[in-house]
Amino acid sequence: MKYFYLSTILATGVLSGDEPSGTLAFDDGTNITGTISSLDSKQKTIELSSPALKGKVNLNTKRLIELSLDSESTSPDSDHYAIATINHHFNSKRQDTIRGRLVNLDDESITLDTWYAGKLTLKRSMVTALDVYPQSPSFYDGPNGLDGWVSSDGDIEKNWSYADRSLISKSRDGIAREVQLPDRSMISCQVEWKSSAYFHIMFLSSNSDTNYLRKGYSLNVRRSYVQLYRTGPDNTRSDLINKTTTNLRDREKATIRIYLDRRKEGTSAVFLENELLGTWTDLDDTKGFGDWLHFVPQNSQPIKVSQISITQWDGTLPVAEDEKNKSATDDLFQDMEGQTILLANGDSIRGDIDKIEKGKLYLKTSLGDIELPVRRMSSVSLGDLETKAEPRMRAGDVRAWFREGGFITMDLLSFDGKSLHGSSQVFDKATFDASAFSKIEFNVWDPDLDRFGSNFEW
Numbered sequence: 001m002k003y004f005y006l007s008t009i010l011a012t013g014v015l016s017g018d019e020p021s022g023t024l025a026f027d028d029g030t031n032i033t034g035t036i037s038s039l040d041s042k043q044k045t046i047e048l049s050s051p052a053l054k055g056k057v058n059l060n061t062k063r064l065i066e067l068s069l070d071s072e073s074t075s076p077d078s079d080h081y082a083i084a085t086i087n088h089h090f091n092s093k094r095q096d097t098i099r100g101r102l103v104n105l106d107d108e109s110i111t112l113d114t115w116y117a118g119k120l121t122l123k124r125s126m127v128t129a130l131d132v133y134p135q136s137p138s139f140y141d142g143p144n145g146l147d148g149w150v151s152s153d154g155d156i157e158k159n160w161s162y163a164d165r166s167l168i169s170k171s172r173d174g175i176a177r178e179v180q181l182p183d184r185s186m187i188s189c190q191v192e193w194k195s196s197a198y199f200h201i202m203f204l205s206s207n208s209d210t211n212y213l214r215k216g217y218s219l220n221v222r223r224s225y226v227q228l229y230r231t232g233p234d235n236t237r238s239d240l241i242n243k244t245t246t247n248l249r250d251r252e253k254a255t256i257r258i259y260l261d262r263r264k265e266g267t268s269a270v271f272l273e274n275e276l277l278g279t280w281t282d283l284d285d286t287k288g289f290g291d292w293l294h295f296v297p298q299n300s301q302p303i304k305v306s307q308i309s310i311t312q313w314d315g316t317l318p319v320a321e322d323e324k325n326k327s328a329t330d331d332l333f334q335d336m337e338g339q340t341i342l343l344a345n346g347d348s349i350r351g352d353i354d355k356i357e358k359g360k361l362y363l364k365t366s367l368g369d370i371e372l373p374v375r376r377m378s379s380v381s382l383g384d385l386e387t388k389a390e391p392r393m394r395a396g397d398v399r400a401w402f403r404e405g406g407f408i409t410m411d412l413l414s415f416d417g418k419s420l421h422g423s424s425q426v427f428d429k430a431t432f433d434a435s436a437f438s439k440i441e442f443n444v445w446d447p448d449l450d451r452f453g454s455n456f457e458w
Contacts, residue, residue, distance in 0.1 A: 021417060023068045024048065024059065027449045032059070036067070036417035041396050046415075064442040065449060073403055073435040076115050079359045080375035084110055084122055085129040086426055087388045089409065096426070097406035098122065102132060102374055103356050105339065116436035120427045124382065125389045127426075132377040134344075140179050140310040141404050143167050144438055149177050152209050165401055165438075166192075166306040167295065174296030176208045179310055183262045183286065186313040187293070190306050192253035196223045198298040203258065206290035216289055219258070219270060222298070224248045226277055228270060233288025241270060241278035248272070253304075259313055262286050269317050279317075307405055318378070319346030339363075340381035341372075391425045398422070399441040400432070409444070 021035045024046070034050030045058045046067075078101055086096035098120060100112030110122045110130060143149070143162060151159045151173045159173040167175055187203060198221070205216035213231055219241075220227045226248075228241035248254065257271040262285035269279040293310075297303045340350045341363070349372075351365030356374060363370045396411040400420065410422030413429075420432040420440075443449055 021070050023070075025065045025068070027063050027065050036415065038417075039412065039415040041411075041413055061442055063449065066439050066441045068439045069434060069437055071435040073116075073433070075404060079373070080132055080134055080377075082112060082130060082132045082374075083406070084112060084127050085131075086122075086409075087126050087128050087390050089391050089393050092393075094407075095128070096408045098408055098427075099402065099404065099406065101359075102130075102377075105130075105353050105356065105380065116433040117430045120430055122426050123389070126391055127382055128388055130380045130382060132374060132379065134314060134375045138309065138311050138404075139181065139185065140177070140308065142308050143306070144403070149175050150208050151175055152211050154209075164306075165407075166304045168304045169295075169297045169302045172211070172297050172300065174202075174211045174294045175305075176202075176205070176292050176294040178208065178291045179293055180291045181260065181262070181310070182312055184266065184313045184315050185260050186309075186311050187258040187260065188255065188307070188309045188311075189295075190253060190255045191221075191295070192304040192306075194252070194301040196301075197221045197248050197251070197254070198223070198301070199303050200294075200296050200298060201256065201258075202292070202294035202296065203260070204262075204285060204289040205292035205294055208292050208294075211294075211296045216292070219256070220298075221248070226270075226272065228278065228280075230280075230283065232283075238283070240280040243277050245272060245275060245277065247275050255307070259317055260285075261313075261315060262289075266315065267317065271318070274318075309405060316344065318344065342378045342381070343372075344376050344378045389425075393445050395445075397444050399444045400437045401439050401441070402436055403438045404436075412440075415440075 023031055023033045025031050032048065032050055033052065034048045037047040037049060037056065039046045044061045046061050046064070047056060047058050049056045080101065081099055082102040084098045086098070088095050098112060100114035100120065103113045103119065104111035107124065109124050110127055111119055112122070113119050143165065146156055146160065146162050149160070149167070150156060153159070153173055156175070159169065159171045160175050161168045161170060169175070181204070191199060193199065200218050200220040202213050202216055202218045206214050215231050215233060217228065217230050224244050224246065226241060226243050226245060227239070230238045230240060232238070255273055259269045261268050264282060264284040267279055267281045270277045295303070295305045339353055340348060342348050349363065349365065349370065351363040351370065354362040354364055356362070359374050361372045361374050361377070363372060391409070394411045397409055398412040399407050399409050401407045410424045412420060412422050414421045415434070418434050420434055421429070422432065423429045
């Protein structure tokens with residue numbers, strides 16, 4: 001700890017015996033662990049009780065990078081969840097995402113019912129995408145750090161770093177985690193790279209101490225070429241997917257989704273963004289395989305892995321994006337009034353939403369009134385992205401990262417360690433349960449702060 005800097009941020013001190021509940025990280029490398037009592041957004045101070053400092057202190061937040069929170073939370077069961085993606089702030093490439101049950105949708109607003117902030121009514125003009133998913137039990141959501149991950153040579157910190165809810169490679173050594181999968185599951189992640197895509201993802205792998213597959217599956221990405229092969233319990237190799245895709249050209253990141261049905265009668269698939277790369281069936285993966293998931297760079301350039309989600313899957317494959325069919329649908333609906341709703345089975349429907357009640361959407365269409373389970377929706381067309389309004393960047397903005405993935409940007413008005421009260425052009429004002437967040441980033445628009453440390457080169 002750098003005491004010369006610490007002395008400049010301490011204001012007062014009073015003895016306290018509170019248990020630690022979070023860690024403050026400043027841009028010079030100072031880290032202070034303790035319990036948050038309050039935050040004064042106008043004075044830019046945060047009150048902390050820390051056993052290390054033997055008392056309660058007020059710390060200046062002008063050089064504060066982030067507050068990591070130790071509390072845990074569990075999302076309640078629901079028949080679906082919706083994710084609203086917010087337009088970026090000015091020239092920032094990052095986009096907020098807000099997750100909850102869809103309870104209202106009209107021409108002006110979108111309302112999500114959340115367990116962490118109640119009902120949030122969002123300005124539709126600032127929402128670029130609204131996607132709906134059937135609720136599924138989660139086996140992993142992260143990353144939230146290096147804990148639980150291993151590298152083949154045993155030195156995880158030499159080969160990988162963690163920052164900004166991402167795993168970042170520092171060598172060609174892979175990173176692996178053990179996750180037990182049910183018979184049907186969906187593995188989703190976002191991978192970023194420098195220059196060209198060179199990496200492979202191994203799953204159902206039998207070993208953690210290797211960068212090469214022994215038993216299991218290996219998805220290999222080399223520039224615009226994608227290959228998937230399987231090595232079975234009897235060491236027999238099966239080539240399942242060999243495809244050249246234009247989806248990797250001129251990209252520096254991509255979302256990959258693996259739909260895995262381990263039963264012999266099941267059908268599995270790999271999607272790159274919304275492109276179906278291939279399917280396979282008639283393979284029994286229920287026995288003789290491991291539980292390891294690997295991410296392995298294939299050249300000297302680093303890769304960054306984020307938004308890793310492993311959930312249970314109901315066995316229904318999404319419909320692959322077809323630009324011709326999409327254009328035809330747009331032409332069909334362009335002179336019709338109402339909302340365009342895409343369904344999970346690939347169908348589209350347009351009409352005026354009467355109400356959303358008890359997990360059902362009631363729609364008035366030219367064909368008559370339609371009742372539709374919300375969980376059967378896939379997404380809602382929200383109009384031209386070029387017409388979307390951008391939230392303003394404000395001096396008091398923080399970026400609060402959800403434990404279940406994604407983040408939300410708000411002007412933090414107050415924080416008492418248990419609740420955050422903030423405002424935003426997107427949802428006006430709201431109070432959030434602090435246990436929903438894994439960390440809070442401060443001074444997010446200050447370009448002078450060394451947010452990831454001097455050795456961060458991504």
